[in-house]
Amino acid sequence: NAGVTQTPKFQVLKTGQSMTLQCAQDMNHNSMYWYRQDPGMGLRLIYYSASEGTTDKGEVPNGYNVSRLNKREFSLRLESAAPSQTSVYFCASRGLAGVGETQYFGPGTRLLVL
Amino acid sequence: RKEVEQDPGPFNVPEGATVAFNCTYSNSASQSFFWYRQDCRKEPKLLMSVYSSGNEDGRFTAQLNRASQYISLLIRDSKLSDSATYLCVVNKGGSGNTGKLIFGQGTTLQVKP
Numbered sequence: 687n688a689g690v691t692q693t694p695k696f697q698v699l700k701t702g703q704s705m706t707l708q709c710a711q712d713m714n715h716n717s718m719y720w721y722r723q724d725p726g727m728g729l730r731l732i733y734y735s736a737s738e739g740t741t742d743k744g745e746v747p748n749g750y751n752v753s754r755l756n757k758r759e760f761s762l763r764l765e766s767a768a769p770s771q772t773s774v775y776f777c778a779s780r781g782l783a784g785v786g787e788t789q790y791f792g793p794g795t796r797l798l799v800l
Numbered sequence: 801r802k803e804v805e806q807d808p809g810p811f812n813v814p815e816g817a818t819v820a821f822n823c824t825y826s827n828s829a830s831q832s833f834f835w836y837r838q839d840c841r842k843e844p845k846l847l848m849s850v851y852s853s854g855n856e857d858g859r860f861t862a863q864l865n866r867a868s869q870y871i872s873l874l875i876r877d878s879k880l881s882d883s884a885t886y887l888c889v890v891n892k893g894g895s896g897n898t899g900k901l902i903f904g905q906g907t908t909l910q911v912k913p
Contacts, residue, residue, distance in 0.1 A: 717899045719899075726905070728887075728903050728905040729903040731900065734899075780899040786849070786891060787832070787891075787899055788832065788901065789901055790846070791843035791844050791845070793843050794843050
């Protein structure tokens with residue numbers, strides 16, 4: 687199993703450009719998540735999808751949209767990138783681990799917006 | 801007040817030392833607790849779940865105190881390869897089962913030769 691995969695690994699955008707970050711998982715998990723991680727801020731939830739066909743806002747959704755294409759794939763779109771969206775983006779899916787369900791992360795996408 | 805609080809460190813320790821990290825959480829409805837490890841420029845990876853009775857995995861011991869809303873991680877006989885950031889993670893709890901997790905900011909450990 688590949689687990690959670692993300693593309694691209696790196697991206698440089700100019701302000702105002704759009705792009706879609708792709709995420710896929712092969713663990714048959716129902717729930718998927720998008721986070722951003724900034725220095726000193728920890729992980730912040732952007733959007734999540736509890737199951738196929740549903741999406742909900744997280745802590746910092748402004749400037750982003752998501753699509754849960756099917757059970758495997760959950761994409762994050764920046765319609766008009768801004769320098770404040772420079773960050774590392776992680777996708778995760780949720781499965782069983784010991785006492786409860788926890789999240790398994792993809793390798794991340796490093797985004798620089800100029 | 802942050803929902804999950806950790807001392808960011810860094811903790812600088814020599815190889816072979818024992819080091820302990822602490823974490824407090826604010827939501828008494830939280831039911832699941834975890835420690836993640838994050839290496840520089842990598843994704844967070846699950847280190848261990850934290851059981852109410854405490855649990856051990858090799859050199860790592862995790863403890864939970866629900867009354868004080870406090871979680872700890874003890875690392876014995878530190879190795880150079882233990883150098884990383886350790887994230888305390890708590891499920892959000894409350895109504896619904898969205899699986900949302902709250903991540904602490906992380907505690908950085910540097911193990912020196």
